[in-house]
Amino acid sequence: MAHGSALARERRRAAALFLAPMLAVLALVAVWPLARTVYFSFTDATLGSLDSYVIVGVENYRWLAEDPDWWRAVRNTVVFTVVSVTLETMLGLVIALALNARLPGRGLLRAAVLIPWAIPTVVSAQMWGWMFHDLYGVVNEALLAAGLIAAPKAWTADPDLSMTAVVLVDVWKATPFMTLLILAALQMLPRDLYEAARVDGIHPVRVFFRVTLPLIRPALMVAVIFRTLDALRVFDLMYVLTGNIRETMSMSVYARRQLIDFQDIGYGSAAATALFLVVALITVTTITLGRVRPGGKGGSG
Amino acid sequence: MKRLLFALLLAAIVFYTVFPFYWAIVSSLKSGSALFIVEAWPADPTLANYAAVFRGQPFGRSILNSLLVASGVVGVSLALAVTASYALGRVAFRGRSLLLLSILSVSMFPQVAVLSGLFELVRALGLYNSLWGLGLTYMIFTLPFTVWVLTTFMRELPRELEEAAIVDGATPWVIVTRIFLPLLGPALAATGLLAFITAWNEFLFALTFTLTDDRRTVPVAIALMSGASAFELPWGQVMAASVVVTVPLIALVLVFQRRIVSGLTAGAVKG
Known part of the structure; x- marks a missing residue:
């Protein structure tokens, strides 16, 4: 026993040494910059004078609360997140179920489905930007040919359409991630369960809702949380596809614009801090809800 | 009938995921006014856009920058994460x-x-507009990711191996470097590959912490190609550049598909 605890102590000491370099780097590039951003949000610092500034208290936050553009960015981000993640989950489920069937060339199919995920967001935004082109875009061409629209649409510039365009590109880009995680969960399900359901003559749709969905729910929740957090900080897509237009500006685009384009470190940091708080709040809530709900369901179902 | 519908569904899925990339290739092979004609394959394919991308700007340099930053960041992250993930x-x-x-x-x-x-x-630190500075900032997302994924892989290694080594008097350092590290090859490859793709694709930091053309990474170079005037975007060149940087990624995905899937699911499903 004495030997065991001496060994355990030695292992703990080694663990501390093993962790130290990694934690030091994270403290330097994550914790410290985050703390500085929060600190800057209470000052009037500008990009040109990062070392001479005055503490202004909550002034920046007061401006932020009064700026309709900020609230528009908040709304855009929430709408974008809810709509894209919902679509990605449903589409991801469909594709994962299709790929889960035993069929020839499944590996190749899975690889093809992965392609959008590997493509840089900037590149996918440019590719779709070209497809959505108002004059020469293939999307307009196809919709015109099919008689679905009467005149070409300015997908990325039209205030009524730009958010739709952004969501469509994000769905294309991020669905593979959902598909993969769902597929991995599906492949871990016991086959005999389905045999039994088939023998009993239960309708496949019923099997899906009664057996499959509850079983893959934990994996689905994790995938949804990951995607939600990713969608809340969206930047590249809007920046490249639609630029600074008000109808699609996300919280990240808003904050960076204040920080770098307008060089207002104090005010921009306030927006960045607000975004951080929103993300942190949603993380805590979803994780808590995600933990509570399966338990509650299990009791009633 | 059911089979036909299913085949149609699969075809639709493949069309949906692959078409934009196919369209980028088709467009990149067109020059001049051919770009404005919608057709399945260019009547007169040309590589002029590809030549222009490399001639008109330091795009080769951007690719090199991206390679240097991404591989450097992956190397350092993995080195720091191996010992840390053992501890965790x-x-x-x-x-x-x-x-x-x-x-x-x-x-x-x-x-x-x-x-x-x-x-x-x-x-x-005097690292503004330098690849070192950019690499440093990338640690904020590559390091937590590699630590997290490698920790789940570390947990799966057989306990007996470690116990035997402890009985032989091996220190934790020896256990990590001599016994576990060789076994972690596939895990390191999967994790490194995913971290590489993330770093290769990063845009916001690269846009903010570099200034001059010769320090740009690929995503910034491609995003800024359409900068100046909204009416004269060099779409052919943008598509050519997009194809150039995406083909290696797609090759990686096709070759290491299994590894990528194992890394992604280790990072998420078991979390």
């Missing part, structure tokens, strides 16, 4: 799961939330 995966100590969760939460940080702090840091 195999040594029992108080506060371990809290620490692991905190590390994971760092990878959830919105990049914008650290932007002004990082800007100050990078400038204070």
Whole structure:
């Protein structure tokens, strides 16, 4: 026993040494910059004078609360997140179920489905930007040919359409991630369960809702949380596809614009801090809800 | 009938995921007014756009920059993460799961939330507009990710191996470097590959912490190609550049598909 605890102590000491370099780097590039951003949000610092500034208290936050553009960015981000993640989950489920069937060339199919995920967001935004082109875009061409629209649409510039365009590109880009995680969960399900359901003559749709969905729910929740957090900080897509237009500006685009384009470190940091708080709040809530709900369901179902 | 519908569904899925990339290839092979004609394959394919991309700007340099930053960041992250993941995966100590969760939460940080702090840091270190500075900032997302994924792989290694080594008097350092490291080859490959793709694709930091053309990475170069005037975007060249940087990624995905899937699911499903 004495030997065991001496060994355990030695292992703990080694663990501390093993962790130290990694934690030091994270403290330097994550914790410290985050703390500085929060600190800057209470000052009037500008990009040109990062070392001479005055503490202004909550002034920046007061401006932020009064700026309709900020609230528009908040709304855009929430709408974008809810709509894209919902679509990605449903589409991801469909594709994962299709790929889960035993069929020839499944590996190749899975690889093809992965392609959008590997493509840089900037590149996918440019590719779709070209497809959505108002004059020469293939999307307009196809919709015109099919008689679905009467005149070409300015997908990325039209205030009524730009958010739709952004969501469509994000769905294309991020669905593979959902598909993969769902597929991995599906492949871990016991086959005999389905045999039994088939023998009993239960309708496949019923099997899906009664057996499959509850079983893959934990994996689905994790995938949804990951995607939600990713969608809340969206930047590249809007920046490249639609630029600074008000109808699609996300919280990240808003904050960076204040920080770098307008060089207002104090005010921009306030927006960045607000975004951080929103993300942190949603993380805590979803994780808590995600933990509570399966338990509650299990009791009633 | 059912089979036909299913085949149609699969075809639709493949069409949906592959078409935009196919269209980028088709468009990249057209020049001049041919670009404005919608056709399945260019009547007169040309590589002029590809030549123009490399001649008109330091795009080769951008590719080199991206390669240097991404591989450097992956190397350092893996080196730091191997020992750290041993500590987190195999040594029992108080506060371990809290620490692991905190590390994971760092990878959830919105990049914008650290932007002004990082800007100050990078400038204070004299690393603004340098690849070293960029690499340093990338650690904020590659490091938590590699630590998290490698920890789940570390946990799966057989306990007996470690116990036997302890009986032989091996120190934790020897266990990690001599016994576990060789077994972690596939895990390191999967994790490294995913981290590489993330770093290769990163845009916000690269846009903010570099200034001159010769320090740009690929995503910034491609995004800024359409900068100046909204009416004269060199779409053919943008598509050519997109194809150039995406083909290696797609090749990687096709070759290492299984590894990528194992890395992604280890990072998420078991979390």
